[in-house]
Amino acid sequence: MSWVTMLSMLLFAIGVLGLLLQKSALRILVAVEFIINAAGINFLAFSHYHQNGDGLVFTVFNIALAAAEAAVGLGILIHSYRHVRTVDVTKSTDLRW
Amino acid sequence: MTSPSGLEAFAFLSVSAVILGSALLSVFAKRTFHSVMFLGLTLAGVGGLYVLLGSTLIGVLQILVYVGGILTLFVFAVMFVAGDETETDDEPVATRATMPQVVFLGVNVLLNGAALGALFVPVIGAFAVLTGAHPQFSAGTWSASSPSTWFLGLGGWRWFVAGAMLTALVVGYVVALVKARWSRKVALAGAVNLAGLLLIVVGMTSAWLGAAPTDAPTTASQTSTLVDLLFDTWSVPLEVLGLLLTAAMIGALVIARPLGQAPDASNYTKPDHQLLAQTIALSDPKATTLHAVGEPEAVVTLPPVEPMPPTASPAEVEL
Numbered sequence: 075m076s077w078v079t080m081l082s083m084l085l086f087a088i089g090v091l092g093l094l095l096q097k098s099a100l101r102i103l104v105a106v107e108f109i110i111n112a113a114g115i116n117f118l119a120f121s122h123y124h125q126n127g128d129g130l131v132f133t134v135f136n137i138a139l140a141a142a143e144a145a146v147g148l149g150i151l152i153h154s155y156r157h158v159r160t161v162d163v164t165k166s167t168d169l170r171w
Numbered sequence: 172m173t174s175p176s177g178l179e180a181f182a183f184l185s186v187s188a189v190i191l192g193s194a195l196l197s198v199f200a201k202r203t204f205h206s207v208m209f210l211g212l213t214l215a216g217v218g219g220l221y222v223l224l225g226s227t228l229i230g231v232l233q234i235l236v237y238v239g240g241i242l243t244l245f246v247f248a249v250m251f252v253a254g255d256e257t258e259t260d261d262e263p264v265a266t267r268a269t270m271p272q273v274v275f276l277g278v279n280v281l282l283n284g285a286a287l288g289a290l291f292v293p294v295i296g297a298f299a300v301l302t303g304a305h306p307q308f309s310a311g312t313w314s315a316s317s318p319s320t321w322f323l324g325l326g327g328w329r330w331f332v333a334g335a336m337l338t339a340l341v342v343g344y345v346v347a348l349v350k351a352r353w354s355r356k357v358a359l360a361g362a363v364n365l366a367g368l369l370l371i372v373v374g375m376t377s378a379w380l381g382a383a384p385t386d387a388p389t390t391a392s393q394t395s396t397l398v399d400l401l402f403d404t405w406s407v408p409l410e411v412l413g414l415l416l417t418a419a420m421i422g423a424l425v426i427a428r429p430l431g432q433a434p435d436a437s438n439y440t441k442p443d444h445q446l447l448a449q450t451i452a453l454s455d456p457k458a459t460t461l462h463a464v465g466e467p468e469a470v471v472t473l474p475p476v477e478p479m480p481p482t483a484s485p486a487e488v489e490l
Binding site: 096 | 183187190191194195197198203206207210213214217220221224225226228229232233236237240241244245247248249251252396397399400401404405408412415416419420422423424426427429430
């Protein structure tokens with residue numbers, strides 16, 4: 075079993091753990107960054123294993139996409155903060171049953 | 172996948188300990204800003220892992236974009252929503268370490284203790300002989316009396332540099348252990364640790380610190396490989412990515428616009444429809460009188476325009 079893919083799986087698991095356990099929307103976005111980085115590690119691990127340059131390209135795309143996602147996610151966070159004055163996701167219950 | 176040599180395994184385990192440890196600390200940190208700081212440490216650790224996997228370019232790109240860009244974005248967001256967290260501001264900073272913090276520190280002290288022990292003659296001998304890491308040990312040419320072979324073959328002043336880095340690591344840990352405020356100093360110790368480990372890893376796998384330069388020529392060709400692929404095979408996804416980033420930027424600007432402002436605020440002027448109609452009526456190209464826009468009383472009479480003489484046909488023109 076490859077050590078690097080195991081590391082990627084563990085980092086993904088920690089990211090999902092953070093995603094599910096957190097109350098603050100900002101810390102949920104931090105956990106999403108862990109998940110994206112775990113995928114990036116996977117890309118580069120397979121690129122290194124197969125000596126193929128395509129994995130490098132996809133790692134670059136991964137970094138750029140994570141940047142775009144972080145920017146938009148934080149914009150949404152700031153906008154919703156102006157309405158409900160809190161980043162606590164358990165307080166946003168307007169659409170709940 | 173072939174199992175790595177002893178030195179590669181040690182480097183990989185150190186970097187993965189930093190990554191996983193700071194990820195755990197980020198998830199379980201008491202305050203949001205500490206969580207974001209541990210995110211930065213994790214991202215830098217992933218950059219170090221990319222260097223270890225042979226891609227120095229992507230490692231540095233990761234640190235530049237993530238730690239230099241995205242982490243700054245997160246810090247701005249934390250500053251923006253500070254004070255509305257679940258913890259209040261007058262709550263004292265945690266003086267007792269949580270269990271993940273203790274585990275993280277313990278594992279890193281053990282790993283760095285192993286690295287520091289590598290400076291000493293008997294330990295480095297046993298380490299290298301057991302793992303077969305250094306060719307000098309396998310070849311039997313290692314000599315205890317010559318200081319150039321003490322730190323795995325790094326010679327001269329490089330040995331002092333490596334020793335200084337490891338001493339800084341140990342000093343960082345001692346500072347973290349002695350101080351009462353764990354939750355601030357653990358991050359500092361982790362950063363010092365990561366900096367030292369990254370330097371050691373880069374030094375061990377490149378020609379910078381005098382080790383075997385097996386990866387040095389591939390770094391130059393790696394950039395050209397990446398550029399060849401990015402602009403030849405993957406050029407369309409690259410352009411689409413540019414469009415996506417532009418759309419994300421515009422979208423984030425629109426979403427984060429202050430409330431209460433109309434979409435077409437006073438940033439640009441609305442057209443005056445009466446003036447517009449007047450301008451259109453006065454802009455008739457067949458008119459022989461010019462009116463200034465907005466001042467219909469001012470009239471300028473143009474002289475009549477004579478029709479132009481017919482131009483000679485191209486066949487009759489002498490060239």
